[in-house]
Ligand SMILES: Nc1ncnc2c1ncn2[C@@H]1O[C@H](COP(=O)(O)OP(=O)(O)OP(=O)(O)O)[C@@H](O)[C@H]1O
């Protein structure tokens with residue numbers, strides 16, 4: 001630390017941009033092209049099987065017919081899609097709010113955790129198809145019943161992951177906070193919640209998919225009694241009428257919804273953690 | 286050149302902190318410290334030297350208030366007490382690992398103690414930048430810990446300890462994981478800061494060479510149970526630099542200290 005010559009052995013970080021094709025980093029292109037190629041090949045094979053064997057459309061419709069139905073029946077399918085999305089979104093929101101709040105309470109008080117955690121596990125391990133009929137009996141409002149079912153399955157991964165995350169804050173860091181006289185609130189917001197973030201986001205990604213499954217399964221349990229509901233109702237209804245192309249069309253919408261949710265939460269996870277967490281940071285060695 | 290006397294340090298007159306007959310028994314029955322006496326005075330650079338497991342970290346943790354003594358007492362004769370009756374220790378602790386928050390930048394990590402103490406925003410950022418300058422990391426305020434080398438992370442950790450301008454700095458083998466060159470450099474940096482800031486430093490190390498180079502007093506500890514084995518005064522004048530490291534006096538002091546450590550380990 002001699003005066004005069006300040007020895008700076010560390011050079012400031014340098015960032016090099018990766019070359020891009022059509023706005024996509026080059027290294028990401030195989031990740032997009034390969035699954036796309038597989039998808040196209042499968043569609044062609046599907047079409048070929050239907051044409052060569054002359055399979056009637058009410059047994060197995062070709063992909064073109066399914067696409068056509070998707071467009072033709074958009075007027076019926078779209079409102080159902082919106083309803084399914086609404087149920088999912090509401091269930092997920094309540095699951096996040098409830099799950100995080102309860103996890104924070106668990107981390108603040110061992111007694112709360114000891115008392116409530118077993119019941120959270122019971123909710124989780126009981127299959128939703130077994131609970132759904134009861135809920136449908138006791139809850140008059142169909143939408144609310146579906147929402148409760150979707151919430152039950154989405155809630156647990158958020159609760160258990162966030163609880164794990166809140167408790168996994170580095171032990172030395174906790175000592176450091178104690179040393180500097182941090183209040184519980186400071187410790188929660190500056191240490192435990194940031195440390196729990198990767199766990200919470202992992203739970204959210206699972207919960208997103210599960211809330212869709214919960215919403216769909218509950219609707220199946222309701223059967224055609226639940227008139228004018230979501231996409232699962234459309235599948236059931238089309239099934240009774242042997243409208244196989246529409247069953248496929250509704251199924252495709254459900255899958256696409258699931259894929260979108262997964263991608264959105266993966267992107268969110270990457271965006272939030274990209275600066276610091278091992279799972280999202282780009283390693284250069 | 287005479288062998289070193291058992292030190293009669295100025296600490297004894299008016300210590301900053303005094304451990305008297307401290308015993309520490311962990312719940313699993315391990316006796317980590319037995320009848321440990323230690324007094325630390327103003328502007329001392331004290332090293333705790335001893336074999337692995339002799340209770341060096343335990344001493345630092347007890348002094349910092351992390352954990353309770355089983356019997357005996359730790360006094361802060363000149364410190365006031367806060368609302369809960371705890372002494373206001375005014376100390377900082379540099380752990381053996383950098384212990385940085387991976388989600389926070391260098392600046393946010395260094396600012397943390399001030400933020401917890403409720404210092405106003407502009408002032409705390411000003412002071413954090415100053416501490417970062419002291420450890421020669423200016424330009425890296427916005428970097429995340431994972432973008433730093435091991436030595437740089439350690440310096441962030443030191444900056445965070447300095448930012449509160451503590452009276453006492455506790456350091457638990459802070460340079461153990463670093464290469465020799467970096468270690469020497471940080472040794473020199475630390476000595477210079479110690480001289481300019483007028484702190485008291487309690488420094489834990491395994492290394493005889495490091496302890497002799499840095500300290501004006503070395504407490505050699507023996508293990509099972511952990512206790513003070515001997516005290517050595519290192520009377521070489523400051524500032525110390527590379528010429529001290531290669532001097533005959535340094536070699537002699539290291540030899541005596543090694544001898545004492547060897548005896549402590551043979552116990
Ligand atoms: N939390 C704990 N519970 C039980 N025993 C402990 C605990 N912490 C330390 N010990 C024991 O206390 C003794 C002293 O430990 P301490 O960490 O103070 O040693 P140390 O001198 O710092 O060793 P090292 O140089 O290896 O870091 C050891 O025998 C250790 O096993």
Ligand SMILES: [Mg+2]
Nearest residue numbers: 341342343457
């Ligand atoms: Mg130790």
